[in-house]
Amino acid sequence: MNVIFDFDNTLLPEESTVEVLKIALSQKPNGHETMRYLAEIAPRAFAGRATWQEKLIMLRTAMFVSKQTIEQYVASRVDALDPVLKETFRSLNDRGVKLHVISGGYTEWIAPLLDAWEVQYEQLTANRFIWLGNRVLSIRPSPLLSSKGKVQVIEQWKRQNRTTGKFIIVGDGSADQDTLRYHASDAFVSAEYFQNNQLPSMEQMRRAATPAEVRQHIDHFLTQLSPAT
Numbered sequence: 001m002n003v004i005f006d007f008d009n010t011l012l013p014e015e016s017t018v019e020v021l022k023i024a025l026s027q028k029p030n031g032h033e034t035m036r037y038l039a040e041i042a043p044r045a046f047a048g049r050a051t052w053q054e055k056l057i058m059l060r061t062a063m064f065v066s067k068q069t070i071e072q073y074v075a076s077r078v079d080a081l082d083p084v085l086k087e088t089f090r091s092l093n094d095r096g097v098k099l100h101v102i103s104g105g106y107t108e109w110i111a112p113l114l115d116a117w118e119v120q121y122e123q124l125t126a127n128r129f130i131w132l133g134n135r136v137l138s139i140r141p142s143p144l145l146s147s148k149g150k151v152q153v154i155e156q157w158k159r160q161n162r163t164t165g166k167f168i169i170v171g172d173g174s175a176d177q178d179t180l181r182y183h184a185s186d187a188f189v190s191a192e193y194f195q196n197n198q199l200p201s202m203e204q205m206r207r208a209a210t211p212a213e214v215r216q217h218i219d220h221f222l223t224q225l226s227p228a229t
Contacts, residue, residue: 001222002163003092004154004185006171007103007110012080013194014107020073024064062129065136074112080101081117084211089119091215097222098122098163102153102177104144125153150175154184161223168226172212173197178205187221189214 008015018038025035038061041166092099099119100150103110103126110126123227127145139145144153150169157163167185169176172192177199188205199205206217 001165002098002100002122002167003218004100004102004169004174004179006169006173006191007105009168009172009194010191011082011085012077012091016073016077016109016206020065020106020109021061023072024066024069026167028064031153059139062136062139065129067070067131067134070109070212074109074116076145077113079117081113081119082211085214086117086119088211088215088218089117092218093120095222098165100124100142100163101126102150102169103127123157147175148178148182150179151182153182154179158184163212165196168218168221168225170208170218174199177205187227189217189221 005011008017021038022035025032038058055150089099100123101110101114101121101123103124105126106129107124107126111124114121114124125144127142128140129136130140143149143156146152154167166187167179168187168189169185170189170191171177171178172190172195174197177188177190180188180202186204188202190199190205190207192207193210193213204221206220208214208217
């Protein structure tokens with residue numbers, strides 16, 4: 001059995017990319033003005049629905065990110081994981097459930113944060129930067145830059161036999177729900193405690209108004225989807 005977690009607004013109450021860009025822009029001329037515009041276009045960009053002009057702006061802004069920017073962000077979030085979510089990870093590991101993370105955020109800060117939180121996971125798939133020395137040069141091509149990216153990632157895992165069994169996904173957005181809609185996952189826990197995107201109801205979907213409800217709903221689906229039932 002597999003449980004996949006989103007990162008932004010599921011494990012942390014924010015869009016991590018926006019927060020990293022805030023740090024990067026904080027010392028730049030007109031940085032606050034740029035950040036206000038990015039905050040407007042970011043939701044479309046993260047859902048894979050931004051125009052090419054908006055994507056270009058995001059790329060140009062990403063080039064202000066340095067390794068020190070990321071280190072500063074990671075250090076500020078080391079203690080930010082809700083203890084209930086941390087206990088959920090530990091419990092699922094103890095039960096032999098395979099844990100994965102798929103995120104439209106970036107591996108450069110997600111991986112060290114998961115390590116700092118002592119989250120044991122099988123696979124992490126997220127966007128990545130191309131670096132030129134200490135600074136970002138560009139963004140690596142990734143299916144997660146499209147609206148159905150998470151669907152494509154899970155389908156690729158299945159084709160490559162990287163993991164087998166049923167999939168439960170926990171996330172806050174339409175990209176997470178799409179994995180259920182297009183049959184890449186078998187159940188969806190809608191994380192609505194940091195923000196509520198008012199996703200439409202579906203069969204095999206449960207809503208979590210608190211981190212504690214995430215664990216309750218995962219337990220429900222684990223029992224329901226178990227081959228023994």
